[in-house]
Amino acid sequence: MHPWLSALFGGILIGLASTWLLWSNGRIAGISGIVDGLVKRTSAAEWGWRAAFIAGLMSAGGIAMHVVGQRGVSPASLPVLIGAGLLVGYGTTMGGGCTSGHGVCGIGRLSKRSLVAVIVFCGVAIATVFVVRHVIGASP
Numbered sequence: 001m002h003p004w005l006s007a008l009f010g011g012i013l014i015g016l017a018s019t020w021l022l023w024s025n026g027r028i029a030g031i032s033g034i035v036d037g038l039v040k041r042t043s044a045a046e047w048g049w050r051a052a053f054i055a056g057l058m059s060a061g062g063i064a065m066h067v068v069g070q071r072g073v074s075p076a077s078l079p080v081l082i083g084a085g086l087l088v089g090y091g092t093t094m095g096g097g098c099t100s101g102h103g104v105c106g107i108g109r110l111s112k113r114s115l116v117a118v119i120v121f122c123g124v125a126i127a128t129v130f131v132v133r134h135v136i137g138a139s140p
Contacts, residue, residue, distance in 0.1 A: 006068050013060065018104050025049060030101020031057070032092040095120065 106114020
């Protein structure tokens with residue numbers, strides 16, 4: 001499958017899942033917030049839909065990799081991946097949500113706060129890539 005076609009298909013699935021969660025449960029599909037609710041152990045009903053959503057998210061990714069035949073193996077080392085994950089977690093805490101919550105759902109609801117958050121996320125991502133590739137000289 002052509003890479004842009006798999007990205008398009010994935011984007012459509014993310015949009016459909018976010019819309020379904022909002023219509024069926026009245027919830028925003030912000031993955032960091034959903035995981036946060038899982039960790040904090042809210043009520044059983046809250047924990048159940050959150051666990052089901054995350055399980056579906058992870059299994060869909062695995063199924064898609066199997067069907068498409070692409071593997072999501074990163075060339076980065078494990079310490080770099082752990083450090084990057086911690087920075088993303090810290091950033092989503094500071095930003096009051098992640099790219100899925102602000103970028104997919106927030107902008108879709110015309111939220112000014114989400115628009116600012118996405119601009120900041122994209123700006124930091126561009127700066128990070130510039131520093132890693134052109135200042136440090138690391139390969140992708």
